[in-house]
Amino acid sequence: MTVTTDLASPSASPPLGFPGWSLAARQAADAVPDQAIDAFWRALNYLSAAQLYLLDNPRLARPLRQADIKENPSGHWGVCPPVNYLLAHLGPLTTWRPAESELLVLHGAGHAGPSALAHAYLNGALHLTGKGPGWSMPDLRALITGFPHTERFGGEITPLIPGVRHTGGQLGPALAIAQGMVLDAPHRLVVPLIGDGELETGATAAAWLARRALVGTGHHGAVLPVVLANGLKMGGPSLLSGMSQDEIHTYFTGLGYVPLIDDGTDLRAFRRLLAHAFAQVRPLGEAGPQPVIVLTMPKGHTGPVQVAGRQIAGTPAVHKTPLKSPAHNDSEFATLAAWLASYRPTELFTTQGRPTDLVRQALPGTPTEPDTAPPPASPAARKDRSRPDVSAVIRERAGHGAFRLFSPDEIASNRLRLAEDGSLPDWAAEILNEEICHSWLQGYTETGRDALLATYEAFAPVNTSLLVQHLKHRRLRYRAGHGGLSSVNYLITSLGWRNTYTHQNPGLISSLLDTEDSFVHVYTPADATRAAAVLSVMLAGRDRVNFLITDKHPGPAFPPDPFREELTDGAAVWPQLSHRGIPDIVLASAGDIPARELTASVAPLRRSHPEAKIRYVHINDLAVLGPAPHWPYALSERAFTRLFGNDTPVLMAVPTYASTVRALLAARGEAHRFHIVGYQDPGHPLTPEGLLEQCGLSATTLCAQAAYLLKESSS
Known part of the structure; x- marks a missing residue:
């Protein structure tokens, strides 16, 4: 059943923006028959199921035998049919899309790995046995029998699969990532496929509302969300499945969307609904109602309904492999044979493993890859500047385009001045949600542009899971040969050293350094001038995940001479505070507040220990302390x-x-002679001065600790 709300009704604003996509939908409908869309969908479903179960007989050219079946089938089936239904309908649109436009599909559900692999095989992008077109019987057999391709692709959504731009497994951010992808890209349309379980996450719930923060912020592409309301999560019914159609309609209408609800039973009706959605979608950043497609196709649709009296359809059994052991269970074997045969695979694949002419009519045209060429390096990274600050670097980079700043309502609080009159420019967006800011940044950088997230030190750890997941994505993307991606850049300020007790938490850095990921850099410059130069390098770089820790309050400036070495090597000796020759003690700082306090301890230490030789070192990147x-x-x-x-x-x-730092040094075997002083939770509120004393980081306590170390080393 299809429920289509008329977006063009008198109460709705007129459609703005994407008439070319409406024409593309009509042209695709005229050029590609319904039978081809159905065949494409059946081919995707068949390959998804076959990957889970088959060892041989890849197109069922002969009756199925138990020897054809895997001993221990594994993988996820349930989400594949609804995803496949959307992919089959969107495929022809990539052929008929407007000139120089781009249509991207973003998988929110990480469990649709068999679907993504099937789609990559059918569109010729997956090469399993050689460098040919990807269509051959050896390739088809390798796709099916090799699943889950543990070491090559994996069984879930990863960028090792051609065409995947978001690694699944981290529920929630897909809608916001899609929004980030279309910012400043008016040629781009992104269709995120969002599971109904994902609707229960905070990130998705916030993302529906988040688009309002982007109204009037420039010329953007469009996002057409598709909710896969299949009724089930892994362990039971989704909350959305307990809502009536009226309640679903009211829910999305209240969020500023117009729901187009369809159950997928009438292919022709769904094609009309899709064309209607394309006709009405608005560019992100324009006010007014947006369409959202709600596909209520049941999870595991077209799969087995029952086996030996056991209900499968409509139960959590459809989530993974509905039939657990068909190689050893006669009832399950018979059910599997009937299930796979229902797709009529010999109509879908030739004896050479190629999609038949009917399927090929609906296959996508060659997709346009996002432009990931880096924009020109910011002049801030190329020329000397007189006492630059972080705000100036951000403004200068923004002046060259293809740049965005995201912040959870903290731009003014972090003392960033982005415009001369103090206003918020179009290229900066605020929303009180760390996860949305990260997801926007992730989508923006994934499509080749530069971005910066500025936030409080204490709130940044909210994004720990998103960042760890994105590091995995980048590792796999790099492994697949897709390097040169814009860096993820975090500006971490409003430090806990100056903040209230509830706003003290440097835990994000600990979590990211614990990954031992080569993409991670944690910059700890000693003053504002150094911080500005570091930020310039961050914004001009590629293939890094950068964190810049810098105090928003003015602090002392240190001689610039050692900074070139700090920037290139990650650490340097400060000669103005060091004796020549072999030292009796090394004083080392990382970060501006520690540098302020530790440098202040040098003079009294020299007065009390005039015979001691001191070497002073500043560390600009904590990551360089770890071992190769x-x-x-x-x-x-x-x-x-x-x-x-x-x-x-x-x-x-x-x-x-x-x-955190002790662990880096311990990996070098150097922990015994290094005495690390850093943040310790005081357990109760303290003044900033009291916190430094409590943690042993005031100039006075540092001087006392240095004196003690000198005494111990000489005894």
């Missing part, structure tokens, strides 16, 4: 010794948890 090969930018053993000596005691002041 985990950290490819790590200090070499020779450089590490040049900075810290061989057996010299080292007092190191850091803005993070001390244990």
